[in-house]
Amino acid sequence: MSLPALRAAFAALTLSLSTMLNPVLAGDVVDTHSYANSAEVRTSHLALDFEVDFAKSRLKGLAEIQFQRLKPDADRIVLDTRALDVRSAEASSDGKTWTATKFALGSDDAVLGRPLTVMLPAAATRVRIGYFTRPEASGLQWLKPAQTAGKKRPFLFSQSQAIHARSWIPLQDSPAVRATYEARVKTPKGLRAVMSAEMSEQRDAAGRWTFRMPQPIPSYLIAIAVGDIAFQSLGARTGVYAEPAMLKAAAWEFAETETTVALCEKLFGPYRWGRYDLLVLPPSFPYGGMENPRLTFLTPTVITGDRGLVALIAHELAHSWSGNLVTNATWEDFWLNEGFTEYLTYRLTEAQFGTARGDMERVIGVADLKTDLGLAKSDEDRKLVRAYPSKDPDEVFSTIPYQRGALFLVYLETKFGREAFDAFLRGWFDAHAFQSATSPQFLAFLDEKLLKAKPGVVSQAEIDAWVSSPTLPADAVYASSDALAKVEAARDAWLAGKTPISAMAAGHWTVQEWEHFFEGFPTTASAAQLKELDAAFKLTGNGNAIIASHWYRLAIKAGQTDSVLPAMTEYLARVGRMKLISPIYRALAATDAGRAQANAIYKKLGPGYHPIAQQALERILAGS
């Protein structure tokens, strides 16, 4: 499809969906994953008040929503909610005098939750909603002391992306809507609250932690964590928050963060968020990292003791440009966040650790992409830009928008040259800073600034193939890695019986080399070979969570589940990062006997996983 045809298709889609689902209509942006009427009444600022109740696993919340009336006679604001107990709604014209106003919750949808409609008096400029969250809130995880590193105090953290902010705040939960926010959080004694905002070091006179986010951000970047949290500075504007038991190891692992921020600025322009801090979460955090502004949330599985996985920091930091500064306007435009960020990460890794390391990451990224292209359920899921929206953004989550998006940008860089492409990228960030953008907007910008400005380099048909074909274009530019080629050669020589296992220099391998070693491991290896491998490198029970995950998958696929079962079960009980545990469950579920084992394990461990991980694992076990 050509660009004009693509735009026409989007326009037609906009029209049909807007009449069908009543989604967000902001400018010409349609967000089918939100009920909010943000084209009529648009949130500009949030003032949040929370009381954290660990005994009842709930937040008592008061959310004040300041808004602009884009449609002057609009008489209501529609908010997104999921599993919230709404107690009251009030309206005000000055923020001082509040009067009760009518509100109604609509019917419940399994993916979207319930719309909350609040009636607006003519002069109102803000409403405030009193409510409680429920223990099952999909965006919050309440951890018992046993699930933390310190084992003594409970812990709470949020994960709002993609559409989970609505499970702890009633708000216009669309990435097309940006607002500033402030918050006050009352915690039990001895526990600290942190949020994705400027933070006060002390509690206020009423004993609350206070926060302020002066830049407008989309709702999915609002984040909170509460626990026994300590802080260590890493540099002038960087530092790390973690449970005291984790703090020293975390500070060592992430010691180079200040340097990475400076390098990032050199490549992509100024860092516009003030501080950049990291928060290390307990192991049940379902993702590698979450780019909450000013405060990246991180899995502890990246603390490997050798700084081998700090590329994850580069990824989350790069989101300060792609994602947080320029945001995907809908979840169909997710590649604008993740494909760009993955590309920036490669560039940053290359600049910080050399081309060989950058290429290694790229080769592994493409291997992940090919795996996920194989696993995708439909051609629609394989495209960079879907022709129609997915029902649930979590359900179509894969590495495709990340790696296919990055490959697209590598292709453009190769065609136009690094200098021209870098200028184009910075131009995109500058022109759309603190705005949300759609794929058609990006493609129009690309058309104007590169395709038309430098005619004859890339055709519209070539762009279309990248964007809307389910297969990868034949002229994709792939990296190669000498180090990984050596790993492959050593592995294959050993498997063929040509060299002893001692000839593999695996003692010096990076995690990336180990990943590659496992990615291409043939299913034909014998039980004796797997046993020899395990004995040589102590893979069962390995302390590196990434190596361990790959090893358990390999053992399962080779029919050796029983030999790793106790250590693997302990691992599945401890780690909650979906990228590491989902493939283990998926490998188990590939056979009838394995599926029974997976179900038995999940029955026991399921309640300890994050709600988002629970949903993903239940989909795998149901075979969907």
Ligand SMILES: [Zn+2]
């Ligand atoms: Zn990301």
